[in-house]
Amino acid sequence: MAFPVIKHVRAFVVRGGGADYHDQGAGHWIDDHIATPMSRYPEYRQSRQSFGINVLGTLVVEIEAADGTIGFAVTTGGEPAAYIVEKHLSRFLEGRDPTEVEKIWDQMYFSTQYYGRKGLVVNAISGVDLALYDLLGKLRQEPVYALLGGKVRDELTFYATGARPDLAKQMGFIGGKMPLHHGPAEGEEGLRKNIEELATMRERVGEDFWLMFDCWMSLDLNYATKLAHKAHEYGLKWIEEALSPDDYWGYRDLKKNAPTGMLVTTGEHEATRWGFRMLLEMECCDIIQPDVGWCGGVTELIKIANLADSKGVMMIPHGSSVYSYHFVITRHNSPFAEFLMMAPKADEVVPMFHPQLIGEPVPVNGKLKLSDAPGFGVELNREVGLHRPYAR
Numbered sequence: 083m084a085f086p087v088i089k090h091v092r093a094f095v096v097r098g099g100g101a102d103y104h105d106q107g108a109g110h111w112i113d114d115h116i117a118t119p120m121s122r123y124p125e126y127r128q129s130r131q132s133f134g135i136n137v138l139g140t141l142v143v144e145i146e147a148a149d150g151t152i153g154f155a156v157t158t159g160g161e162p163a164a165y166i167v168e169k170h171l172s173r174f175l176e177g178r179d180p181t182e183v184e185k186i187w188d189q190m191y192f193s194t195q196y197y198g199r200k201g202l203v204v205n206a207i208s209g210v211d212l213a214l215y216d217l218l219g220k221l222r223q224e225p226v227y228a229l230l231g232g233k234v235r236d237e238l239t240f241y242a243t244g245a246r247p248d249l250a251k252q253m254g255f256i257g258g259k260m261p262l263h264h265g266p267a268e269g270e271e272g273l274r275k276n277i278e279e280l281a282t283m284r285e286r287v288g289e290d291f292w293l294m295f296d297c298w299m300s301l302d303l304n305y306a307t308k309l310a311h312k313a314h315e316y317g318l319k320w321i322e323e324a325l326s327p328d329d330y331w332g333y334r335d336l337k338k339n340a341p342t343g344m345l346v347t348t349g350e351h352e353a354t355r356w357g358f359r360m361l362l363e364m365e366c367c368d369i370i371q372p373d374v375g376w377c378g379g380v381t382e383l384i385k386i387a388n389l390a391d392s393k394g395v396m397m398i399p400h401g402s403s404v405y406s407y408h409f410v411i412t413r414h415n416s417p418f419a420e421f422l423m424m425a426p427k428a429d430e431v432v433p434m435f436h437p438q439l440i441g442e443p444v445p446v447n448g449k450l451k452l453s454d455a456p457g458f459g460v461e462l463n464r465e466v467g468l469h470r471p472y473a474r
């Protein structure tokens with residue numbers, strides 16, 4: 083079957099909304115004194131926006147085929163990523179057969195390797211790769227999960243990330259992951275407050291509900307070890323992203339130090355098969371958590387997931403809505419998924435990438451059956467103020 087060639091790649095920037103690194107309004111739980119690597123500076127402790135978490139904004143990539151079919155995807159990266167997509171990556175797609183996914187990925191990665199490899203450049207590559215999968219699904223009239231080998235289960239099961247695991251339990255989620263609020267710079271008092279928050283939640287949710295801490299790269303090995311042992315008394319299921327993503331040695335030691343039964347998880351700021359190979363070969367964690375919009379897209383996630391599977395490690399992607407749902411449903415080593423509670427008080431289920439996506443599915447009673455609509459099954463909301471800074 084011949085497909086129309088790719089005619090045009092476009093990159094847009096959007097401000098406002100869209101999950102954790104995009105702009106959220108004042109008073110949102112996701113920006114309320116969360117421990118970060120910048121918490122050592124008191125002036126950057128209260129709000130992640132104070133040090134610029136939202137500075138990049140959203141990147142939207144659109145790929146149009148010669149017959150007018152359009153695939154698109156949303157990720158983080160803003161203007162700098164839009165520049166890379168328009169000025170550099172587009173040459174590897176325009177005029178090409180859209181089924182050349184592997185070759186296109188390879189050329190995007192190796193042509194940018196001298197200034198890329200991780201971070202922003204891989205975000206941009208991921209956005210293009212996801213848009214290409216969306217386009218392919220639309221051209222083939224198949225959902226992305228079908229392109230990936232089909233479902234291994236009927237529905238997705240979710241845990242929730244947010245400030246209110248107690249409400250998440252009432253909403254049918256299997257667990258609640260809370261942001262850690264106090265880092266090492268807040269000393270023993272901060273540590274006590276962290277444990278008190280966990281104890282309060284444990285009291286509210288009972289013994290069996292999963293509770294986890296997301297530490298967002300804020301700790302050192304000593305503090306993380308102490309936190310893990312104190313939190314073990316309250317049945318913490320996992321300690322997430324405790325250390326810098328570059329500290330593979332620290333993760334290896336934390337996994338050795340962690341109490342028996344507590345899982346060590348990380349990887350949402352890791353990228354590519356090579357980064358995850360380090361985490362896996364050094365036995366840094368029990369669960370890897372790539373974000374499909376940041377780790378290299380679906381093409382790279384296939385390789386990452388296979389590496390994890392061969393080591394018997396679970397792969398539970400960082401919350402990225404439909405972009406990870408279509409992957410998780412095809413994998414035995416991804417038995418559940420993350421849902422990021424984007425309601426400001428984490429008290430209701432709202433679409434994660436609102437307002438950018440139209441038709442974004444959300445879990446009901448902690449479960450979701452994916453639709454068989456083509457591609458990722460969502461449409462781009464063109465009312466969000468799309469800005470194309472580097473139009474060619």
Ligand SMILES: C[C@H](O)[C@H](O)CC(=O)C(=O)O
Nearest residue numbers: 102116243261296298401
């Ligand atoms: C709540 C965390 O600090 C972060 O914003 C989200 C995250 O790391 C996760 O969902 O995992």
Ligand SMILES: [Mg+2]
Nearest residue numbers: 296322323350
């Ligand atoms: Mg996390």
